[in-house]
Amino acid sequence: MKILLLEDHVDIGYALAEALRHERYQVEWVTSDNAAARAAAEQRFDLAVLDVMIGPREDAGFELAAQLRDAGFEGQLLFVSARDAELDRVRGLDLGGDDYLVKPFGLAEFLRACGRCCAAARRHGARCSRGPRCPSTSPTAA
Numbered sequence: 001m002k003i004l005l006l007e008d009h010v011d012i013g014y015a016l017a018e019a020l021r022h023e024r025y026q027v028e029w030v031t032s033d034n035a036a037a038r039a040a041a042e043q044r045f046d047l048a049v050l051d052v053m054i055g056p057r058e059d060a061g062f063e064l065a066a067q068l069r070d071a072g073f074e075g076q077l078l079f080v081s082a083r084d085a086e087l088d089r090v091r092g093l094d095l096g097g098d099d100y101l102v103k104p105f106g107l108a109e110f111l112r113a114c115g116r117c118c119a120a121a122r123r124h125g126a127r128c129s130r131g132p133r134c135p136s137t138s139p140t141a142a
Helices: 010-022 033-042 060-070 086-093 107-123
Strands: 001-006 026-030 047-051 076-081 101-104
Touching: 001 033, 010 026, 010 107, 026 033, 033 047, 033 060, 047 060, 047 107, 060 076, 060 086, 060 107, 076 086, 076 107, 086 101, 101 107
Parallel strands: 001 026, 001 047, 047 076, 076 101
Antiparallel strands: none
């Protein structure tokens, strides 16, 4: 699985990227929505993990998700945000998001959400780089 990670907080982005790499995912970590849009245009990703609030822009992740879907992005979308209002979570799902995690969250919860997206992507034909460890081939997968 190839994952695009958009997180502008360096400490959080580093921790998430390293946790994903430890689980044998391929990760492209970027810190701006412009860099994420460029990466998505140049490469194929199975999952995009998008922070909703990037810098001063409160809706950057939502705007990027709409832009990606309009451009034909077929991968899974996982939103991460400190915004915990029901309207925000629903908006993310309405924009084509597959999951929405509210910060703060633990690494185990984050990795499980990515695993669920990995399983969904595999059901739609994506190849998982994790081999037999891929959640979609595990008997305990959700």
